[in-house]
Amino acid sequence: MIAAAAMSALAFAGCSSGGSTETPTTASSATAETSTPAGGGEAGGLIAVITPSHSNVFFKAEADAAVAEAEALGYTAQADSHDDDPNKQSELIDAAISNGAVAIVLDNAGADVTVGAVQKAKDAGIPVFLIDREINETGIAVSQIVANNAQGAGLVGESFVAAMEGEGTYIELLGRETDTNAAVRSDAYHAVIxxxxxxxxxxxETANWDQQEAFNKVQTLLEANPDVKGIIAGNDTMALGAVAAVDAAGLTGEVIVAGFDGSPDAAQAIKDGKLLATGLQPAVLISQMAVQQADEYIRTGSTGQPEKQSIDCILIDASNVDKYTVFALEG
Known part of the structure; x- marks a missing residue:
């Protein structure tokens, strides 16, 4: 299964506004593999999948992909949402423990607040496989599989600068402060810009990954800064809020907007000429890899992979958006 994940990862290509180049998915070996149990188990049992709200298409895609992969490998699976609430996340992990889950796939509710929750699952003998967001501790989760946010945001930043021709005023919308990805993406944007x-x-401004909040803030900011030439957002949800605010102000085509995540709505906005670009996180692939590694770990006591694994992102823009599928790129 691990080999299969590696092969599927090779289908992804790293793209820039000047064309596309085939690049393999990369796995960071910065952290040694977590110590493993004896292994030798059999496939089967409950895999608990816990993510932020499924009202966000990115997290729903994660959950759906993890559940489908678990069922394909002979497990039962249950997907729940912690809604970025650490207390609810703790309750869901308690429920997974009580229900005798054989593994937990988790997109966590905070890099620091999740450490104790993962430790609790480990102490109960349940391996945890983190996706999308890392925690600020190693050696307690079996795997931490995330998109290479710095690499992907760098691609978006380059596209944004090129579209603005290297000059002009712009606004940045930041994600939730407790999410490590918010700072990573912002730092990568600024490393370029x-x-x-x-x-x-x-x-x-922080818009907390929220579309309505982004819409409201951009409306106010555009009134205060009528000469703004561009808006760069930490995720597509906020970018789409910015697109709506720009449209409401009659500035579509005049104010450049870029996002990150690679959501279906963002892809459509690119096709409509309202969004410049987005950084595609391979959410489906990452979720499938987490379940495949959980299966390998349950059966053998080892994933065969380092704990921390970083999967390259892809720039989606007008040059390749027609090849887009849900959080993936064909060909």
């Missing part, structure tokens, strides 16, 4: 002295950030 700050190299251009004629680009000026006139506002930086």
């Amino acid at each position: 700050d190299e251009y002295p004629d680009m000026e950030m006139v506002a930086q």
Whole structure:
């Protein structure tokens, strides 16, 4: 199964606004593999899948892919949402323990607050496989499989700068402060944008990954900064809120907007000419890999992989959006 995950990862290509280049998925070996039990078990039993709210298409895609892969490998699976509430996350992990889960696949509710919850599952003999978001501890989760947010945000930043021709004022929308991905993406944006002295950030606001909040804030910011040339957002949900605010202000085609995640709505907005680009996180692949590694671990006592694994993102823009499928790119 691990080999299958590696082969499927090779189908993804790293793209830029100047064309596309085939790049393999990468796995970081920064952390040694977690110590393993004796192994020798059999496939079967409950895999608990816990993610943020399924009202967000990204997290729903994660959950659906994990459940489908678990069932294909002979397990039962149950998907629940912690809604980014650490207390609810703790309750769901308690429920997984009580229900005799053989593994937990988790997109967590916070890098620090989740450490105790994962430790609790480990102490109960249930291996945890983290997806999308890391925690600030190693050696307690078996796997931490995440998109290479810095690499992907770098691609978006390059596309954004090129579209703005290296000059002009812009707004940045930040994600939830407790989510490590918010800071990683922002830092990667600025590693690119700050190299251009004629680009000026006139506002930086947190919109907490939320579309309505982004819409409201961008409306206000556009009124205060009528000459803004671009908006770069930490995820597609906020980017789409910005797109709606730009449209409501009659500025579509004048204000450049870029996002991150690779959501279906973002892909459609690119096709409609309202969004410049998005960084595609291979959510489906990452979820499938987590379940495959859980299966391998249950059966053999080892995943055969390092704990921390980083999967490259892909730039989606007008040049390749027609090849887009749900959180994946064909060909």
